Amino acid sequence: MPPSVDQFRSAFLEELHHVSTERDLQRLRDRYLGRKGGVVSSLMKQIAGAPEGDRRRLGQLANQFKTEVERAIDERVQALKALQQPLGSVDISLPGRPVAQGRRHPLVILRDRLEEIFAEMGYASVEGPEIEDEYHNFEALNIPPDHPARDMQDTLYLSQPVEVRRATVPLSDPFDFAQGGRAVEQINRPGTLLRTHTSGMQIRYMEAHEPPIRIIAPGRVYRRDNLDLTHTPMFHQVEGLVVDESITMADLKGTLIHLLKALFGPDARALFRPTFFPYTEPSADVFVSCHKCGGGGCPVCKRTGWLEVLGCGMVHPAVFEAVGYDPERYSGFAFGIGIERLAMLKYGVDDIRMFYENDLRFLEQLPQ
Ligand SMILES: [Zn+2]
Structure with a gap:
């Protein structure tokens, strides 16, 4: 039975129809026109073994087929070349590249959230100088010269x-500063350090204002720490201060329990454990029930069921004396929250450095 050239022709045309690149076309050419094992050359071999009467006719058909294949492939090569974009041209049919959108950093989001929670409770947000003097950072806060923090x-x-020129101006009321005569004297003290906590703002604000006081003071603080899993030389705190007549520990607890529920959900519970700070008495470390295990104990909370979130206490009478308040008349509470620490607990991050590396793969995993 002589091979049917027509069958090969229709198979070839079908394959040619699906070719869309020069590479595929080259493969098709090799398969049909290749000297060794090509379809046309094996066709010729088969014809050589055909009965003598058919050979001439079949040979003509096969040659004709070979010419057809060559021409069709050449035409397709030209067609593909015509479709090619000139070098440097723009292919307007390509889909667009998505533009990466900027957004707030997780630490900024958390700071904004804290400001929001306290604004709802009637707190003003104030900012102060990062270059501080020893008086505001230590002395007035009842931290004696031999204290290890110094x-x-x-x-x-x-x-x-360095001359501290920035004023203790509450953001909500920028003109109030002009009326506070005492503030101006204090501000011109020379700064000698980078503030180690935001607590200096308690002093600066009380120097310029009379009670009642209800403020938070967010900002950067600096310590002589090397970078490791839990330390950075610069981090963020939010200081809180409330002063009025007859403020009690119950006010402090109620405020912070509300804060923890707002941050960690309505089921969050708080634990207050006595501790020591020079500028508060009594003082407490505050723990929140572990949001991973609900308080049952897990690796996140080191099997205790509790996570330490902040420090607080009732303002020490010596602090009131330093700013000229009557400790017999006024009482108050203060607290300090580390924003990085809070972010690590809330988002389950165990390396503080992640917040400073600006690695989008990390940042994009945190909620907006
Ligand atoms: Zn746990």
Whole structure:
């Protein structure tokens, strides 16, 4: 039975129809016109073994087929070349590249959230200088000269005293400062260090204002720490201060329990454990029930069921004396929240450095 050239022709045309690249076309050419094992050359071989009467006719058909294949492939090569974009041209049929959208950093989101929670409770948000003097950072807060926090090991002192020019102006009321005569005197003290906590703002604000006081003071603070899993030389705190007549520990607890529920959900519970701070008495470390295990104990809370979130206490009478308040008449509470620490607990991050590396793969995983 002589091979049917027509069958090969229709198979070839079908394959040619599906070719869309020069590479595929080259493969098709090799398969049909290749000298060794090509369809046309094996066709010729078969014809050589055909009965003598048919050979001539079949040979003509096969040659004709070979010419057809060559021509069809050449035409398709030209057609593909015509479709090619000139070098450097723009292919307007390509889908667009999505533009990455900027958004707030997780630490900024958390700071904004804290400001929001406290604004709802009637707190003003104030900012103060990052370059501080020893008086506002330590002395007035009842931290004596021999206290370990004042050691060169912990505090970044400036080699030259710097005049602190930024005023203690509450953001909500920028004109109030002009009326506070005492504030102006204090502000011109030379700064000698980078503030180690935001607590200095308690002093600055009380120097410029009379009670009642209800403020938070968010901002950067600095310590002489090397970068590791839980330390950075710069991090963020939110200081809180409430002063009025007859403020009690119950007010402090109620406020912070509300804060923890707002941050960690309505089922969050708080634990207050006595501790020591020079500027508060009594003082407490505050723990929130572990949101991973609900308090049952898990690796996140080191099997205790509790996570330490912040420090707080009732304002020490010595602090009131430093700013000229009557400790017999006024009482108050203060607290300090580390924003990074809070973010690590809330988002389950165990390396503080992740917040500073600006790695989008990390940042995009955190909620907006
Ligand atoms: Zn747990």
